[in-house]
Amino acid sequence: MYHKTTTTRKRLTDLLDPEFMARLDSLDVMSRKILQGKLHGERRTKRRGHSAEFADHRPYVSGDDLRFVDWNIYGRLEQLFLKLFLEEQDLTVHIVADLSSSMSFGEPSKALFIKKLTAALGYVSLVNNNRVTISFFADGIEGQLANMRGRSYLHKMADYLISAECDGFSHFEKSCRQLVSGRIGSGITIVISDFLFKEGYDSGLRRLIGQNYDLYVIHVLSAQELSPDITGELKLIDIEDADIAEITVSGALLKYYKKTLNAYCNELKDFCARRGAVYVLANSSDSIETLVLKYLRRINLLH
Amino acid sequence: MEWLTPFTALYAALITVPLLLLLYFLKLKRHEHIVSSTLLWKRAIRDLQVNAPFQKLRHNILLLLQLLILFAVLFAIAWPVLSMKTGQGRRYVLLIDRSASMNTIDEASSGYSGRQSRLEKAKEQAKVFVESMRQKAVFSLKDDSEQTMVIAFDDHAKVMCNFTSNKQQLIYAIDSISAGHGKSSLSEAIVVARAFSQSPGDEADYLNQEEPAKLELFSDGRISDLLELSVAADEITYHSIGVDSSKNAGITSMQAMRSYENPDEIEIFASVFNYDGKPLETSLQLSVDSDVKAVRDISVPSSGLNSETKKEEPGKAAVNFSLSGIESGVLEVRLLYEDCLDCDNTAWSIISPPRKLSVLLVSANNPALESALKACPLAKLEIQPPEKFDSMDQTAFGFENPYDVIVLDNHTNEHLPKGRYIIFGQPPDNIDVAVSGQLENQVIIDWRQKHPILNYVNLINLFAAKCCKMSLPRDAETLAEFSETPALALVERNGSIFLLAGFDILETNWPFEPSFVLFCYNATGYLGLQVSQQQKNDLKVGEPIAVEGLSPGLEAKVTRSDGEKEDIQANPSGIIRFADTSHVGQYRLSISDGAERFYVVNLLDAHESDIKPVKELEISNSQTIAAQKETISRANIPLWPFLAGLALLLACIEWLVYNLKVRI
Numbered sequence: 001m002y003h004k005t006t007t008t009r010k011r012l013t014d015l016l017d018p019e020f021m022a023r024l025d026s027l028d029v030m031s032r033k034i035l036q037g038k039l040h041g042e043r044r045t046k047r048r049g050h051s052a053e054f055a056d057h058r059p060y061v062s063g064d065d066l067r068f069v070d071w072n073i074y075g076r077l078e079q080l081f082l083k084l085f086l087e088e089q090d091l092t093v094h095i096v097a098d099l100s101s102s103m104s105f106g107e108p109s110k111a112l113f114i115k116k117l118t119a120a121l122g123y124v125s126l127v128n129n130n131r132v133t134i135s136f137f138a139d140g141i142e143g144q145l146a147n148m149r150g151r152s153y154l155h156k157m158a159d160y161l162i163s164a165e166c167d168g169f170s171h172f173e174k175s176c177r178q179l180v181s182g183r184i185g186s187g188i189t190i191v192i193s194d195f196l197f198k199e200g201y202d203s204g205l206r207r208l209i210g211q212n213y214d215l216y217v218i219h220v221l222s223a224q225e226l227s228p229d230i231t232g233e234l235k236l237i238d239i240e241d242a243d244i245a246e247i248t249v250s251g252a253l254l255k256y257y258k259k260t261l262n263a264y265c266n267e268l269k270d271f272c273a274r275r276g277a278v279y280v281l282a283n284s285s286d287s288i289e290t291l292v293l294k295y296l297r298r299i300n301l302l303h
Numbered sequence: 304m305e306w307l308t309p310f311t312a313l314y315a316a317l318i319t320v321p322l323l324l325l326l327y328f329l330k331l332k333r334h335e336h337i338v339s340s341t342l343l344w345k346r347a348i349r350d351l352q353v354n355a356p357f358q359k360l361r362h363n364i365l366l367l368l369q370l371l372i373l374f375a376v377l378f379a380i381a382w383p384v385l386s387m388k389t390g391q392g393r394r395y396v397l398l399i400d401r402s403a404s405m406n407t408i409d410e411a412s413s414g415y416s417g418r419q420s421r422l423e424k425a426k427e428q429a430k431v432f433v434e435s436m437r438q439k440a441v442f443s444l445k446d447d448s449e450q451t452m453v454i455a456f457d458d459h460a461k462v463m464c465n466f467t468s469n470k471q472q473l474i475y476a477i478d479s480i481s482a483g484h485g486k487s488s489l490s491e492a493i494v495v496a497r498a499f500s501q502s503p504g505d506e507a508d509y510l511n512q513e514e515p516a517k518l519e520l521f522s523d524g525r526i527s528d529l530l531e532l533s534v535a536a537d538e539i540t541y542h543s544i545g546v547d548s549s550k551n552a553g554i555t556s557m558q559a560m561r562s563y564e565n566p567d568e569i570e571i572f573a574s575v576f577n578y579d580g581k582p583l584e585t586s587l588q589l590s591v592d593s594d595v596k597a598v599r600d601i602s603v604p605s606s607g608l609n610s611e612t613k614k615e616e617p618g619k620a621a622v623n624f625s626l627s628g629i630e631s632g633v634l635e636v637r638l639l640y641e642d643c644l645d646c647d648n649t650a651w652s653i654i655s656p657p658r659k660l661s662v663l664l665v666s667a668n669n670p671a672l673e674s675a676l677k678a679c680p681l682a683k684l685e686i687q688p689p690e691k692f693d694s695m696d697q698t699a700f701g702f703e704n705p706y707d708v709i710v711l712d713n714h715t716n717e718h719l720p721k722g723r724y725i726i727f728g729q730p731p732d733n734i735d736v737a738v739s740g741q742l743e744n745q746v747i748i749d750w751r752q753k754h755p756i757l758n759y760v761n762l763i764n765l766f767a768a769k770c771c772k773m774s775l776p777r778d779a780e781t782l783a784e785f786s787e788t789p790a791l792a793l794v795e796r797n798g799s800i801f802l803l804a805g806f807d808i809l810e811t812n813w814p815f816e817p818s819f820v821l822f823c824y825n826a827t828g829y830l831g832l833q834v835s836q837q838q839k840n841d842l843k844v845g846e847p848i849a850v851e852g853l854s855p856g857l858e859a860k861v862t863r864s865d866g867e868k869e870d871i872q873a874n875p876s877g878i879i880r881f882a883d884t885s886h887v888g889q890y891r892l893s894i895s896d897g898a899e900r901f902y903v904v905n906l907l908d909a910h911e912s913d914i915k916p917v918k919e920l921e922i923s924n925s926q927t928i929a930a931q932k933e934t935i936s937r938a939n940i941p942l943w944p945f946l947a948g949l950a951l952l953l954a955c956i957e958w959l960v961y962n963l964k965v966r967i
Contacts (some may be wrong), residue, residue: 014886025335051491053551081675102339102340103339105337105339106339107846110339137402194339194340195340196339196342198340219449225338225339225343227606232333232334233332233333233334234333234334234335234336235333235334235335235336236336236337236338236339236341236344237336237338237341238338238339238340238341239337239338239339239340240339240340243341244341244342245341245345245348247332247344248363250363252351253347253348253351254352254659255346256348256350257343257344258351259347259350260346260347261343264343289938
């Protein structure tokens with residue numbers, strides 16, 4: 001057991017700093033709503049269940065379990081009422097990470113940053129016995145590690161994350177469609193991507209927002225994208241679809257680029273805010289610790 | 304500031320500026336750069352283009368520099384000229400001397416660059432003058448332009464270009480002046496210049512025609528008719544061409560003739576003048592048909608001041624050659640001395656074969672005359688009675704006369720064909736010699752002993768029992784006189800020569816005198832000489848080649864001294880005339896009937912051989928015209944080289960900027 005733990009930690013330390021992991025141990029994923037889970041977990045849900053905590057009464061209907069009839073009330077009122085209890089359930093954490101070709105861009109690359117972030121969130125979730133599903137998407141769902149629960153999955157998760165590679169054209173809407181079709185229950189969906197989709201992110205995000213899931217959008221951009229350091233006459237080639245844009249870098253163009261980038265981020269943020277999702281912009285050159293311990297706690301994804 | 308060709312630049316600008324802008328956007332070789340997505344960039348470009356369409360143009364220093372370079376080049380093409388000439392626009396006549404002395408190639412060390420002839424230097428100065436001329440130009444601040452005319456002259460004046468302000472036309476006219484070997488004579492050029500000054504010129508514009516045109520003379524001053532010129536000294540500006548240090552020697556006269564006593568022997572005489580301050584030791588080469596026959600060393604003294612005239616005179620030397628056994632050919636005398644003027648170092652002469660005459664004697668019966676003519680060295684003597692002579696088709700004599708001399712013994716004819724006649728007795732009617740009766744018992748009182756016809760002829764004993772009393776026209780030449788009438792006379796009429804003896808020799812004692820035979824010998828010889836003299840082969844520069852008595856329309860070809868050929872045709876009078884003998888050397892006339900004739904053209908002019916440039920021209924009325932002290936310099940500055948330099952500088956800056964990748 002000891003050996004297994006050290007191996008896991010050793011592998012996971014390729015992505016996360018042990019000290020950082022130690023600090024993560026004290027955190028847990030928090031859903032803004034009490035959501036329905038599959039198993040009796042450590043969390044209260046609105047669904048009436050079998051926990052010891054009384055929630056409400058409702059009139060008895062034919063077929064109800066007679067064990068939950070409140071006989072005291074029947075004795076008093078001669079009417080059958082059923083006692084309803086709050087049921088404590090587990091939380092499903094669905095991490096959806098972008099691993100298309102564009103994520104390999106940046107110094108350090110956005111892919112590494114995403115892997116680290118996924119590892120950190122996965123770690124927190126697994127440690128707290130949440131149900132964790134990690135999905136990578138590019139042109140559709142490229143890989144999935146579903147329904148992990150408990151520390152025992154740390155090794156598998158680390159192994160999976162490290163071995164994943166960026167490739168392919170990103171097709172966000174298609175990926176979301178596939179994801180939603182395989183998603184049941186409720187919980188948290190965390191989408192981590194650069195959101196630079198030519199066909200747009202709207203329809204994809206709309207699909208994820210429905211149902212009983214909290215949606216967290218973590219927008220990861222590299223420093224080179226946030227503040228480009230290029231000069232001269234350039235032919236820009238899109239890393240995914242080889243699309244070409246010929247530019248002459250000038251102060252005015254850079255100004256317009258930053259303006260466009262800000263507008264794009266704000267647009268995404270507004271889109272999320274209007275639909276109850278939470279948006280976070282992250283710079284891939286920033287430290288993952290700061291993001292997790294500071295920003296994600298601030299938006300109450302972690303507590 | 305003037306712009307000489309602004310519209311050329313304007314057209315060029317219309318083409319090149321849009322082309323540059325177009326090329327600028329096409330030419331860029333962009334570096335490839337991989338990005339995660341072009342999504343945001345494309346949006347940014349679109350925004351930029353929408354919001355600031357001229358942003359790129361305004362902030363791109365490379366394009367700005369390229370435009371500046373282009374504008375500098377375009378302005379250079381517009382040929383801006385900074386004119387420093389002020390005052391009213393005038394008219395000028397450029398008189399450019401192209402005589403023989405202008406062929407002089409002055410010493411290279413004398414300040415002129417290269418080995419140029421004086422004519423080339425004169426043309427260069429004339430071109431500088433033309434380029435400095437103020438021209439009516441578009442965008443010019445001043446209105447007046449100057450007009451110039453170009454005249455080239457040697458012994459004749461040739462108008463190369465009428466008054467115009469078109470510099471290109473003037474420069475082309477100056478360039479087309481070619482050197483000749485003629486004498487220089489300025490008076491005709493001045494007459495022509497004055498005549499043209501009255502005309503309004505090519506542009507026919509406003510210039511005041513009453514104001515006399517200013518004459519600009521480009522010459523070495525070796526002009527033969529300066530003293531005959533009547534010009535005001537301030538009317539003419541003299542630009543002296545050439546330098547004093549140039550040396551020259553030349554053949555100034557040459558003659559070749561057959562010896563009178565021995566026709567096989569040819570005497571050649573040549574005189575050589577030395578215009579250098581040092582004595583000349585050199586050789587004179589004699590050749591016949593390019594075959595060297597003799598080389599004679601000569602020493603010519605240096606030039607010096609004549610103590611009587613106080614004028615500088617050349618050193619002179621004379622050379623005689625004697626040749627024998629030469630039938631005919633082209634004789635050349637060459638001075639084997641390299642000097643600054645080449646065309647006077649050679650002289651030519653044509654040697655004709657000794658001519659034997661064909662003589663026709665028209666006589667009823669005159670044994671004395673027959674025997675005397677038979678004693679003469681004639682090629683042919685034909686004797687015909689008068690009746691037969693009258694019945695001959697005398698029009699056939701016109702072109703190809705078979706007889707060199709016709710002797711008429713007491714016979715005349717109303718229509719004598721063109722020819723040379725010895726007439727004894729009654730002279731013909733139509734030669735303006737009036738006969739007013741007969742005289743008797745006449746003795747000779749005088750005769751011209753030195754005339755070739757009467758050479759060694761002693762007429763002291765001549766007695767005529769009867770003779771005609773003749774009244775001669777004024778131009779007749781009386782050779783011998785009786786007491787009351789001319790005895791022997793030469794009359795030239797209608798292209799014929801008549802030697803008149805106004806008596807019947809059988810009525811005199813002359814047949815018994817030895818002088819009669821001598822007279823016949825001399826007379827036929829003299830008239831025969833007239834035959835060969837009629838065809839003149841030795842010409843001076845400018846004298847025309849003329850051949851008479853040919854069929855009208857006959858074609859011929861002239862080969863000039865420089866080898867060029869020219870076709871000519873006989874005129875309706877049967878005369879071929881070729882006037883372009885402006886260069887010394889041999890000329891060949893090939894007539895289509897097969898005959899080939901040679902002509903030589905010589906300079907033989909002591910005035911032209913003296914190549915020392917004259918610094919002060921002495922003209923009539925003791926006026927003098929001093930040469931301009933300085934050569935002509937440009938009075939306007941073309942600005943295009945500066946603009947071209949600016950374009951080059953800007954190109955360098957652009958290169959630097961491009962390499963430094965300066966981003967604005």
